[in-house]
Amino acid sequence: VDAVYCDLSEDRRNVIKKVYLKFYRFLCETPVKQDKDKGSFELTDGYDIQIPNGTYHQHYRLSTTKDGVDGPIIAVSVIDLLPQCLSSVYSFYDPILSSRLELGKYTALREIEYVIRRRASISPGCRWYHLGFYVHNNPKMTYKSSFRPSQLLCPVYKQWVDFDAGRRRLEEESPVRHCCALDKPAGSPNANNSKPSSFRVDDLLLDVGNCIVSVGLLNAEGRGIIDSAIQEFVAEVGEDISHKFVIALH
Numbered sequence: 150v151d152a153v154y155c156d157l158s159e160d161r162r163n164v165i166k167k168v169y170l171k172f173y174r175f176l177c178e179t180p181v182k183q184d185k186d187k188g189s190f191e192l193t194d195g196y197d198i199q200i201p202n203g204t205y206h207q208h209y210r211l212s213t214t215k216d217g218v219d220g221p222i223i224a225v226s227v228i229d230l231l232p233q234c235l236s237s238v239y240s241f242y243d244p245i246l247s248s249r250l251e252l253g254k255y256t257a258l259r260e261i262e263y264v265i266r267r268r269a270s271i272s273p274g275c276r277w278y279h280l281g282f283y284v285h286n287n288p289k290m291t292y293k294s295s296f297r298p299s300q301l302l303c304p305v306y307k308q309w310v311d312f313d314a315g316r317r318r319l320e321e322e323s324p325v326r327h328c329c330a331l332d333k334p335a336g337s338p339n340a341n342n343s344k345p346s347s348f349r350v351d352d353l354l355l356d357v358g359n360c361i362v363s364v365g366l367l368n369a370e371g372r373g374i375i376d377s378a379i380q381e382f383v384a385e386v387g388e389d390i391s392h393k394f395v396i397a398l399h
Contacts, residue, residue, distance in 0.1 A: 150166050150169070175239070176238070176239055181204045181229050183203045183204065193266070196263055196266050198263065198266050198270050198271065202231055203229075204229050204230070206226070207256070207259075207260075208222050208224075208225055209225070209242075209255075209259075210223065211223055224240065224247075224255070225240065225241055225242070226239075226256045226259075227240070232275065234275060234278065235275070235277075235279070236281070237257065237260055237279065237280050254292060261278050261296070264277070264278050280293045280296070285319050285320075285327035294312065298312070301315035303330055303331040303332040304328075304393070305332075306332055308331075310332045314331075315331040315332075318330075322387070323386060323387075326385055326386060328386050329385070329390060330390060351363060352365065352392060353383075354396065355367075355395070355397075356395050358398070361395060
C-alpha cells in the first residue's frame with residue numbers, strides 16, 4: 150500500500166490499509182462462476198470481447214507509445230460478464246485526471262461499447278448493460294441518468310419501468326425518501342390503492358443500535374415515541390415496500 154499510494158498522505162494510506170479486506174471482499178470475491186482456464190485472447194480495437202463469462206478487472210492505462218499499453222493505470226472497472234448482460238460493479242480512478250476527463254463516465258461508455266461489440270461478435274444474447282443501484286438523492290448516483298434510453302427496476306413488482314416515468318413517480322409519491330413502487334400492474338395486490346391484507350405495522354423491523362427488533366415488541370412507552378414517525382414512513386414509502394426495510398432509529 151505504501152509503495153502504490155506513495156503520493157497520498159500517511160493518514161490516507163492508513164485508512165486504505167484498514168479497509169483493504171472490505172474492499173477485497175467487495176471487489177475481488179465473486180459469486181459468478183469462473184472459467185478455470187480463461188486462456189489468452191487478442192484485443193480487437195482495445196476490446197477483449199472473446200473472453201468467457203466471469204468477473205473481471207478492466208484496466209485503463211495511459212500509453213507511452215502509439216500502440217503501447219505500458220503506461221500507468223489511471224482507472225479500473227470491476228465488471229460481471231454474464232450471458233445476457235454486462236453488470237458494472239464498481240469503478241475507481243485517478244481523482245486528479247478524472248476532475249477533467251470524467252473517467253467514471255468514460256469507463257461506462259467503454260462498457261456500453263463492449264456490450265455492443267460482444268453481442269455482434271460471439272454472444273447474441275448479451276444485450277443489456279446494468280449500472281447497479283440508483284439512489285435518486287445521491288449526487289454520486291445521479292450520473293447514471295445521463296445514459297439513455299434506460300430503465301429502472303420496480304423494487305416491488307420486479308418490472309422494468311421507463312426511467313423518466315419511474316423518476317416522476319419517485320418524486321411525486323415519495324418526495325423525501327425517493328423509495329416506492331415504480332409500477333402497479335393491473336391485477337396486482339396493491340392496484341387501485343387496495344391494502345395488502347398481510348401488512349402489519351407490528352411486523353416492521355427497527356434497528357435500535359445494538360439489535361434488530363420488530364415494532365410489535367416495543368412497550369407502550371416505546372410505541373408512543375416512534376408511532377408517529379413509523380406512520381409517516383409507511384405513508385410515504387407505501388405498505389407494499391416498507392416491510393422490506395430495517396428502520397434505523399437515531
